[in-house]
Amino acid sequence: MRMNPRRLSHAVGFDDAPFDLRHRGDVLVVGAVYAGARLDAVLSGTVRRDGANGTRVLAELVARSRFRGHLQLILLQGIALAGFNVVDIQALHRATGLPVVVVSRRRPDLNAIRRALLEHVAGGARKWKLIERAGPMEPIGHVYVQRAGLGEAEAEAMLERFAIHSVVPEPLRTAHLIAGGIVRGESTHRV
């Protein structure tokens, strides 16, 4: 029996802060919790640059949130945080019980990413596996997505619902503005 598509309107969108190329160590990650068009909370934590703790940190931020019970969806601005801290979206989906959608404005150059990972990044083979396992970047509407735990129709309806001021879903647009504004003193506009 096929279930009706869920109406996913309570979402947290995560983005990482910009950092200097020479920076080593931790990088700020910001989560913007939305109920429909309303910002309900802001979450923050840190992940290791080019590290492997992104999945765990995001799962913990969600688990600790007072809004945990309301959340229906996790949105990510790209599958990697803080350089090459690649998120295991299947594991994040399992750990939180929530569907996970990676959103990108452009189709990423997977060949270039694969080469960079395998040639320059510690543990790159494992990180590349996580990207491969997340599946192809599907064009939906005006963006590209990878998804875990929800169907294409649900993803499409969700993207339309959250395309409030941009094709980028509002929780991600806001998380991006916050992360940039806190680290740089003023956010840059485009995500």
Place this chain on the structure above:
Amino acid sequence: MRMNPRRLSHAVGFDDAPFDLRHRGDVLVVGAVYAGARLDAVLSGTVRRDGANGTRVLAELVARSRFRGHLQLILLQGIALAGFNVVDIQALHRATGLPVVVVSRRRPDLNAIRRALLEHVAGGARKWKLIERAGPMEPIGHVYVQRAGLGEAEAEAMLERFAIHSVVPEPLRTAHLIAGGIVRGESTHRV
């Protein structure tokens, strides 16, 4: 000749982050820049706890912003940042050329503030003068305001326009959620 009330829809709202009672030194201040209902940018800086640099820091954040040319209004969550770093709203109005509105949910206990300033805070007499010069807290709608550079009718229309998800104007509600979320890891709900 009386001018028509201006329609003030481009605003930055500033709030300070929570801090530990034992904390000395700088405290995060966050500005949320809105065009109508849309968050356009996030600004951030620091002010000294119980210090006197709040007015200058806010004026600089506004002056440096790429959105400076669009801004029509500055909103403050209370007249003091970081404890007793009292903002000179007349000076901020003159420095930026923008009207300034201090918004509070409750009528502050001015006697208690005066006592605390005069008895416990370095430079308290000067800070108290700034509060006095900012004028009485006027009840408008569901909040109390002090204002510099705009009339009561303009303030009332602006408060109504920005009462999107709360009686607290949206730029201040968002600045509060961001400041708390960045410093505490998760924002608290009420401002």
